[in-house]
Amino acid sequence: MKTLHDALVLTSGDISASAIIYVASDAPPQIITRGEFRDAIQRYANGFIRLGIQPRQMVIIAQTQNLEAIYAFWGALMMGAIPSMFPTLTEKLDPHIYMQNMAELVHLSDVRAIITSDDFVSQLVGQVGCPVYGNSAFVGELSSLEYTPNPDEIAFLQHSSGSTGLQKGVALAHGAVLRQIQAYSDAIRLTSEDVIVSWLPLYHDMGLIAGFLMPLIQGIPLVLMSPFDWVAHPALLFRAIHDHKGTLCWLPNFAYNHCARRIRARDTEGLDISSMRLFINCSEPVRDESHRLFLDRFAPNGVRADMLTVSYAMAENTFAVTQTPYDTLPKLDKIDKTEFEANKRAVLSDNDGALVMVSCGLPINGTQIRVMDGDKNPLPERHVGEIAIKSDYMLTEYYRRPDLQPFTPDGWFLTGDMGYIADGEVYIAGRYKDLIINAGKNVYPQDIEAVVSGVAGIHAGRVVCFGVPDEREGTELIAVVAEADIDLNDSQAHKQLTSAVKLTVAQSTTVTVTYVKLVGAGWLIKTSSGKIARSANKEKWMREQK
Amino acid sequence: MDEKTIREKLRxxxxxxxxxxxxxxxxxxxxxxxxxxxxxxxLAELAVFVENAFNVYIPDPDLTVAKMDTLNQIVARVMRDIK
Structure with a gap:
């Protein structure tokens, strides 16, 4: 197998076997057979050709319905276009801002078409700078396709989150994706008996690779649900595992807390999820307490400690970098807090104040990892520095961004994550870049600051945003401190402005701000060059919260 | 429990x-x-709270942003099934 075209085994063989099972809280499961899947892909591929899309042109897939998104994505791949999955407009987003972001992306990345749900077409047409097609444009005759890709050419893009200016299209080649999927399948010992269950969004690397491409390429069934449905009805995941004998599931850390705290006892009564082999905690810092909470809550349903494993992953490496070694529990490393903070060393400690670090496991086959100091020199084990990786399934480039060179001259990719290696296993201990990970989503504080700066009554540019680790939620919550041009003692004005800040962020981004602190002139700490210092202001805010 | 108590507990x-x-x-x-x-x-957490505090089970189809976005909506939904 050299390209994704050769690899799509789920459209061949027994065409009456199920390929995708789509579950929902308000409808019976929808079973898509291999034959139906193949026909749907061809329908899209033909549709793209008929609409004049050429091989190597970029198309955006922004569907409200996951199945149509999957068909459109493969259809585009099959005829040689370069697809990228995108979020759709939700009830809380401001349509105007969504269109603006989309139009900017279309312009920067030379997007030739957007494929979306029929009822959404009229909103986008004329607003985004390229043709927009609904699903109903993709009907008609099936024919055989002749496009043959080169293994080294770009297959698709994964877009990082963030406002368009910061957004990077991670371009992945056919061969890279296949090598990653093989290496990762080996690490988790994937077999034909496995069943993957996923609620993850397809525009996220974990959802796209682990929760979509891997099962379809490895020829195992995929049980899929909408992230919106799952968030409001988290028991749906357990019901799906029970009904379809799920064995593998990827979850960001917050999801362990969400399920443990927010699934009502009666909703999991009688559900047997002992068919599971692995839950894989991935895409935000892993907390041992979250695993324990999950285990306590779901042990009666068959969850065991050995199911709870960890992976460190990123879109630039296609997906996984590490995985907990097979048949072992994630190691816990207790290290001295002072040594870590003052000397950047991970020194084992039994003190009460020791930091408990959860291992992300060993690098998977084909990935090398180094920890580097500020001068890009490799550090020995238990020294904290920046994690750098090298693999044979890394991105080709950031799409149409020659200004962004992903690699060092000797071929290392600097992740921006802070960590150390001990006994060959990788521990992530923070980040060098100012990035918040809220419920598995990467959030750039500068995006939120720009949005809040535009709120009437806020002093533009006098805004700081940061993440606050939250034990209850198992993720970082978002806090904003903003200088306000109002009388802070006027409780009505205070309430109005606080609400306006929260509403504006909700409408402009995919996240919600939990903490808003309005301050007067002089509160915010600036650096000597006059810039607002995020970490110093965060520390000040944390002190005041106590 | 009267409506006012429920409303203030929820708030x-x-x-x-x-x-x-x-x-x-x-x-x-x-x-x-x-x-x-x-x-x-x-929303999911609200469902857990409502069941524990008022012994009212809100089924999944009712746990949507459209149906549970305001205090008035939530109070009305609890009042409907409270015993």
Whole structure:
């Protein structure tokens, strides 16, 4: 197998076997057979050709319905276009801002078409700078396709989150994706008996690779649900595992807390999820307490400690970098807090104040990892520095961004994550870049600051945003401190402005701000060059919260 | 439990536990999720709270942003099934 075209085994063989099972809280499961899947892909591929899309042109897939998104994505791949999955407009987003972001992306990345749900077409047409097609444009005759890709050419893009200016299209080649999927399948010992269950969004690397491409390429069934449905009805995941004998599931850390705290006892009564082999905690810092909470809550349903494993992953490496070694529990490393903070060393400690670090496991086959100091020199084990990786399934480039060179001259990719290696296993201990990970989503504080700066009554540019680790939620919550041009003692004005800040962020981004602190002139700490210092202001805010 | 008690219990819970802002004067008609006051994750938590505090089970089809966005909507849904 050299390209994704050769690899799509789920459209061949027994065409009456199920390929995708789509579950929902308000409808019976929808079973898509291999034959139906193949026909749907061809329908899209033909549709793209008929609409004049050429091989190597970029198309955006922004569907409200996951199945149509999957068909459109493969259809585009099959005829040689370069697809990228995108979020759709939700009830809380401001349509105007969504269109603006989309139009900017279309312009920067030379997007030739957007494929979306029929009822959404009229909103986008004329607003985004390229043709927009609904699903109903993709009907008609099936024919055989002749496009043959080169293994080294770009297959698709994964877009990082963030406002368009910061957004990077991670371009992945056919061969890279296949090598990653093989290496990762080996690490988790994937077999034909496995069943993957996923609620993850397809525009996220974990959802796209682990929760979509891997099962379809490895020829195992995929049980899929909408992230919106799952968030409001988290028991749906357990019901799906029970009904379809799920064995593998990827979850960001917050999801362990969400399920443990927010699934009502009666909703999991009688559900047997002992068919599971692995839950894989991935895409935000892993907390041992979250695993324990999950285990306590779901042990009666068959969850065991050995199911709870960890992976460190990123879109630039296609997906996984590490995985907990097979048949072992994630190691816990207790290290001295002072040594870590003052000397950047991970020194084992039994003190009460020791930091408990959860291992992300060993690098998977084909990935090398180094920890580097500020001068890009490799550090020995238990020294904290920046994690750098090298693999044979890394991105080709950031799409149409020659200004962004992903690699060092000797071929290392600097992740921006802070960590150390001990006994060959990788521990992530923070980040060098100012990035918040809220419920598995990467959030750039500068995006939120720009949005809040535009709120009437806020002093533009006098805004700081940061993440606050939250034990209850198992993720970082978002806090904003903003200088306000109002009388802070006027409780009505205070309430109005606080609400306006929260509403504006909700409408402009995919996240919600939990903490808003309005301050007067002089509160915010600036650096000597006059810039607002995020970490110093965060520390000040944390002190005041106590 | 009368409506007023239920309303104030819910208001206190939403502002303190879900919004993390106990002093916030949450209005009866304010859009809690559409207004960006809390994430849609909180719907599921609200369901757990309502069952524990008032012994009212809200089935999944009723746990949507459209049906549970304001204090008035939530109170009305609890009152419908409270014994």
């Amino acid at each position: 206190a819970y939403i502002t303190a536990d879900l919004m993390r802002d106990p002093d916030y004067p949450l209005g009866d008609e304010e859009g809690i999720i559409t207004g960006g006051m809390m994430d849609s994750f909180a």
